[in-house]
Amino acid sequence: MNFNINALIGDESRFSLEHRILNIALLFSSAICFLSGFVNHFIDLNVSISIFSGIALAYMYYLSIIKQQYVIPLFLGLPIFLFVLNPVIWVNVAGTQGSYPYFIILFSSGIAILLSGPRRVIFTCYLIIVTIALVIFEYNHPYLIMGFSADIYRYIDISVGLTVVIIANTLLFALVFNSYNKEHKKAREYLTQIEKQSIKIEFQESLKVINEQLKQEIAERKQAEKLLRESEKRYRNLVENINDVIFTLDTRGIITYVSTAIEKVFLYKADEVTGKPFDSFIHPDDLTLALNRLERILAGEVLPSEYRVLDKNGDVRFVRTSSRPLFAENQLVGLTGVLMDITGRKQMEDELREHRDHLEEIVDERTTELKTANEQLQQEIAERKQAEAQLKYLATHDYLTGIPNRYSFEESLKNTVAKAKRGKEGSLLFIDIDNFKLVNDTKGHTAGDHLLIDVAKIIKESIRKSDTLARLGGDEFGVLLEEATVDEARLVAEKLRKKVEDKEFCFTNYVCFNLSICIGIVMIDGSLNSQKLLTLADTALYAAKEKGRNRIVLLDPNEETTTRFAAINQLVAQVNRAVKEDKFVLHLQPVVRVDNGKTLYHEALLRLQGEEGELISPRAFIPAAERFGLMPQIDRWVVGASLDIMRQHPDLCLFVNISGLSLSEESLLGYIEEMITQCGMEPSRIGFEITETAAVKDMSLARRWIERLKKIGCRFALDDFGIGFSSFSYLQMLPVDYIKIDGSFIYNLDKDPSHRALVKAMNTVAHTLGKQTIAEYVENENVLKTLQKLKVDCAQGYFLGSPKIIDQSFRSS
Numbered sequence: 001m002n003f004n005i006n007a008l009i010g011d012e013s014r015f016s017l018e019h020r021i022l023n024i025a026l027l028f029s030s031a032i033c034f035l036s037g038f039v040n041h042f043i044d045l046n047v048s049i050s051i052f053s054g055i056a057l058a059y060m061y062y063l064s065i066i067k068q069q070y071v072i073p074l075f076l077g078l079p080i081f082l083f084v085l086n087p088v089i090w091v092n093v094a095g096t097q098g099s100y101p102y103f104i105i106l107f108s109s110g111i112a113i114l115l116s117g118p119r120r121v122i123f124t125c126y127l128i129i130v131t132i133a134l135v136i137f138e139y140n141h142p143y144l145i146m147g148f149s150a151d152i153y154r155y156i157d158i159s160v161g162l163t164v165v166i167i168a169n170t171l172l173f174a175l176v177f178n179s180y181n182k183e184h185k186k187a188r189e190y191l192t193q194i195e196k197q198s199i200k201i202e203f204q205e206s207l208k209v210i211n212e213q214l215k216q217e218i219a220e221r222k223q224a225e226k227l228l229r230e231s232e233k234r235y236r237n238l239v240e241n242i243n244d245v246i247f248t249l250d251t252r253g254i255i256t257y258v259s260t261a262i263e264k265v266f267l268y269k270a271d272e273v274t275g276k277p278f279d280s281f282i283h284p285d286d287l288t289l290a291l292n293r294l295e296r297i298l299a300g301e302v303l304p305s306e307y308r309v310l311d312k313n314g315d316v317r318f319v320r321t322s323s324r325p326l327f328a329e330n331q332l333v334g335l336t337g338v339l340m341d342i343t344g345r346k347q348m349e350d351e352l353r354e355h356r357d358h359l360e361e362i363v364d365e366r367t368t369e370l371k372t373a374n375e376q377l378q379q380e381i382a383e384r385k386q387a388e389a390q391l392k393y394l395a396t397h398d399y400l401t402g403i404p405n406r407y408s409f410e411e412s413l414k415n416t417v418a419k420a421k422r423g424k425e426g427s428l429l430f431i432d433i434d435n436f437k438l439v440n441d442t443k444g445h446t447a448g449d450h451l452l453i454d455v456a457k458i459i460k461e462s463i464r465k466s467d468t469l470a471r472l473g474g475d476e477f478g479v480l481l482e483e484a485t486v487d488e489a490r491l492v493a494e495k496l497r498k499k500v501e502d503k504e505f506c507f508t509n510y511v512c513f514n515l516s517i518c519i520g521i522v523m524i525d526g527s528l529n530s531q532k533l534l535t536l537a538d539t540a541l542y543a544a545k546e547k548g549r550n551r552i553v554l555l556d557p558n559e560e561t562t563t564r565f566a567a568i569n570q571l572v573a574q575v576n577r578a579v580k581e582d583k584f585v586l587h588l589q590p591v592v593r594v595d596n597g598k599t600l601y602h603e604a605l606l607r608l609q610g611e612e613g614e615l616i617s618p619r620a621f622i623p624a625a626e627r628f629g630l631m632p633q634i635d636r637w638v639v640g641a642s643l644d645i646m647r648q649h650p651d652l653c654l655f656v657n658i659s660g661l662s663l664s665e666e667s668l669l670g671y672i673e674e675m676i677t678q679c680g681m682e683p684s685r686i687g688f689e690i691t692e693t694a695a696v697k698d699m700s701l702a703r704r705w706i707e708r709l710k711k712i713g714c715r716f717a718l719d720d721f722g723i724g725f726s727s728f729s730y731l732q733m734l735p736v737d738y739i740k741i742d743g744s745f746i747y748n749l750d751k752d753p754s755h756r757a758l759v760k761a762m763n764t765v766a767h768t769l770g771k772q773t774i775a776e777y778v779e780n781e782n783v784l785k786t787l788q789k790l791k792v793d794c795a796q797g798y799f800l801g802s803p804k805i806i807d808q809s810f811r812s813s
Contacts, residue, residue: 243340305322387758414530486523591794699733
């Protein structure tokens with residue numbers, strides 16, 4: 001039988017330190033009490049019992065109150081049994097204490113049963129045996145217990161009792177220790193089982209945690225594998241479906257992978273090219289380039305490359321590659337890249353290059369054409385500038401004689417008047433050639449022109465450079481003498497008259513004759529404005545002519561008006577009578593189209609019937625009528641007479657001349673509008689002509705007339721174009737339908753290149769502004785053909801039709 005001290009003092013793994021100390025104290029005190037039962041001489045028994053009882057009570061209080069434990073461990077009751085249930089101790093107590101042993105027996109029995117736990121039956125049997133032995137002992141030997149028995153009995157009883165007690169104790173100890181040993185073994189097995197179960201449970205828990213972690217890791221790994229498969233699938237779908245070829249090569253240039261797109265480029269399947277050197281597919285001419293690029297890429301460069309390859313059919317394809325080195329575990333294993341088929345792009349580039357070359361050829365041709373056109377344009381611009389300069393010159397100069405014209409002369413006259421107001425007086429001379437019409441009629445216009453040129457030359461040579469000479473129109477000239485007195489003016493006039501008179505004018509076929517001039521002189525003292533001076537000078541000239549030709553007349557501004565204008569009054573009176581008594585006559589001259597000869601319209605030309613029935617030219621009475629404000633009345637008569645003629649001739653279209661002085665007559669404009677509206681005929685059948693000079697003098701009035709009459713449907717022409725202004729710009733402001741080029745540019749058009757250039761420029765400008773052109777003074781076929789070449793629209797002149805009178809029966813009274 002194995003005895004374990006831990007069974008008595010408590011296992012270290014199950015009991016605390018103070019618990020073990022109490023067990024040792026109880027065991028020690030029990031041993032003292034047990035020994036004192038036999039040798040009570042060494043230690044006082046009461047002291048031993050008291051010590052033991054105190055320790056026992058303290059231990060029971062500690063377990064029940066402090067530790068809240070009500071079941072005492074199995075072997076902790078053994079010392080109490082050895083003391084309390086020891087018959088030897090009881091005998092000694094009985095011998096000294098009387099009946100106290102019974103109380104001890106009962107108390108001990110209760111404690112023994114309480115502490116025995118599952119061993120209650122064994123301890124009960126033990127108590128019964130010991131009690132029976134004590135009862136027999138005490139009743140048979142009362143005196144021994146009380147201390148009065150004989151020694152012999154005492155020793156006999158003690159021996160018998162001791163023998164019984166020893167046997168009982170021996171049996172009890174054997175049973176107890178055997179039972180305790182079994183219980184201890186069971187307890188150890190139970191503890192071992194519990195520990196195993198605990199370890200198993202802990203292992204199961206750990207295993208469960210590990211299993212959960214493992215499941216989670218497996219799930220995560222499966223998810224990662226799923227994502228990886230999906231990513232690989234997407235990548236493979238991407239690689240397999242893109243048009244570009246994905247490829248890898250090893251360091252030797254062997255193809256280790258190629259996507260299925262290779263079939264679109266090379267017509268090879270992927271497995272047909274895998275494992276083959278890439279240079280076997282390179283065009284021989286590009287092989288060196290491709291191998292060089294391979295070496296450079298394997299050396300670490302990232303290079304795009306373009307070269308040609310051969311497909312399965314041997315056809316050439318252009319490709320572009322973009323590659324980079326490929327590493328595995330920091331070791332160079334080859335390269336990877338993308339291959340794009342750029343054959344289509346190359347073909348397009350070739351086509352574009354051919355197209356570009358073609359375009360360059362076209363551009364070169366066009367550039368050459370443009371250069372030529374530019375040169376022509378520059379030439380035309382130069383010609384146009386020259387023409388404009390010439391037009392500007394002609395606007396201020398007479399085209400025939402080269403001297404200033406009326407416009408320029410009037411501007412100079414204004415300056416001379418301004419100087420006269422400051423004390424620098426001057427003189428104004430009007431000069432007219434006597435019988436000039438006779439020269440024109442007998443010798444022709446060419447002779448008349450030469451005569452005008454010669455007269456202009458004579459006058460220019462006879463005056464100072466500071467003086468001004470101008471052709472005022474027809475055969476009239478004007479001279480401004482700066483800072484000249486009356487006597488000086490007379491001397492200059494006489495000098496001029498004398499030189500012309502002495503001059504023998506000769507023409508072809510050796511025809512020579514002499515001419516004379518009339519001169520009217522007016523002094524410029526600043527008291528009269530330029531217009532009044534012109535009128536007065538014209539009157540002086542008229543007076544000189546009335547005196548018999550080759551005369552000089554000085555008209556003093558201070559003379560009575562009746563004296564000054566006596567001669568003119570007679571003509572003015574005749575004009576007034578003509579208006580009232582219907583003494584005017586209209587002659588019609590056709591305006592025809594140059595291309596087909598059809599008549600566009602007729603121009604109404606005014607004539608005055610003289611006292612004896614002769615026809616007086618407008619040149620004779622129009623200046624006087626203008627000077628005395630009779631033109632609005634004359635224009636009113638002409639419009640009414642023209643409307644009467646058109647009513648009688650429904651197919652006839654007429655154009656009527658309007659004087660520049662009539663433009664300021666608002667009543668006349670209203671009268672014309674009313675007459676046209678009331679007559680009931682188509683307004684486009686009647687048109688009006690105003691001279692360029694009249695329009696330019698008052699642009700706003702001219703524009704108002706044109707706009708108002710065109711608004712009701714009438715047409716307008718600008719007459720005598722080319723001699724009145726210095727620029728074409730004003731044409732944009734005048735919405736006329738026709739431009740009538742002055743006859744001075746037309747009569748020798750077939751012979752004079754400068755006139756052709758001017759007419760061409762005028763025609764171009766007019767057409768650009770949307771206006772038609774009419775050439776005046778067409779007198780021969782050559783001029784007409786020249787106009788056709790210049791693409792002038794219409795023409796008018798004696799060659800196409802002379803002015804003719806309309807029978808009075810066609811007019812209403």
